[in-house]
Amino acid sequence: MNRLSSLLASAFILLVPLSSARAAMPEAAAALFEAKTVAARDSALSTLETAAPKDPASAYAAGAGEFFxxxxxxxxxxxxxxxxxxxSFMLPLxxxxxxxxxxxxxxxxxQFRAILAAFRDRLEKSAxxxxSVPSDADIGMVIDLTHVGIDLNEDGTIAPDESMAAIMASLSRGGSAPDDAAPALTVSGCRAMPSS
Structure with a gap:
């Protein structure tokens, strides 16, 4: 696995903590992580962003969705x-x-500057x-990265070859187009850690 796919995997693990209590995933989070269209994903993300100030689990899911x-x-x-x-490894993203x-x-x-600025702004929103999630929040989510995806070709759908697992597999192969058979990949990582 190359450096970028390792960084992405680390980001996913940090974005999606797992508690030993395994708190229930908010319904909108399940909808976000299972969406097959951009419209459905964006609707679920909007719901999570609205609930985020009062619900740490929604905030985690919204932050992950904003990252994606x-x-x-x-x-x-x-x-x-x-x-x-x-x-080139000089331009990993x-x-x-x-x-x-x-x-x-x-x-x-x-236009290129605007694309990069929008990307940066969205990353800042995710951060x-x-x-905003309390450091002692007890949140649990297990996410199958073969179901979570982004629309790479602007057709409004999130196809299996646009899943995070397929993208990470492609990055590990050197950036070639993802194939239809993404490896099974589930994130069930760490618990919220206190900030230093």
């Missing part, structure tokens, strides 16, 4: 403009398995949402 959608913002922006993933776009739009400097 940050990756989607970057990937879809690159897809729109016909980006081809480089094989640019190695997302963005599918070919037969009709790319021209890309200006300002703030996750940072």
């Amino acid at each position: 959608t940050a990756l989607e913002i970057l990937a879809s922006g690159l897809h729109r403009h016909g980006f081809e993933s480089p094989q 640019m190695r997302l398995p963005v599918p070919d776009n037969p009709n790319p739009e021209p890309l200006t400097y300002e 703030a949402t996750l940072g």
Whole structure:
């Protein structure tokens, strides 16, 4: 596994803590992590963001969803403009398995900057949402990363080859397009830790 896929796996584990009590996953979180369309995913994420200030489990799920959608913002922006993933390790996030776009739009400097700024802003939102969760929160979620995904080709659906497991498998192969058979991958990681 290369450095980027290791970082992504670590981020997923940190985003999705597991308590020994295994608290119930909020219904909207299950909907978020099982969504097959962008509209369904965004609706569940909106519900979680609304509940987040009062419910630590919703905040964790919303923060995870915001992290995934940050990756989607970057990937879809690159897809729109016909980006081809480089094989260089110098630009790890640019190695997302963005599918070919037969009709790319021209890309200006300002547009590229806007894509990167939107990606950064969404990551900051994710960090703030996750940072709002009390350090002693007892949250438990088990998430199958073959079901959680992002829309890489801007068609409004989240296909099996766009799952986090398929994306991580693609990154470990050097950024080539994901195949249909993503390896089984479930996250059931750590408990919320006190900040230092």
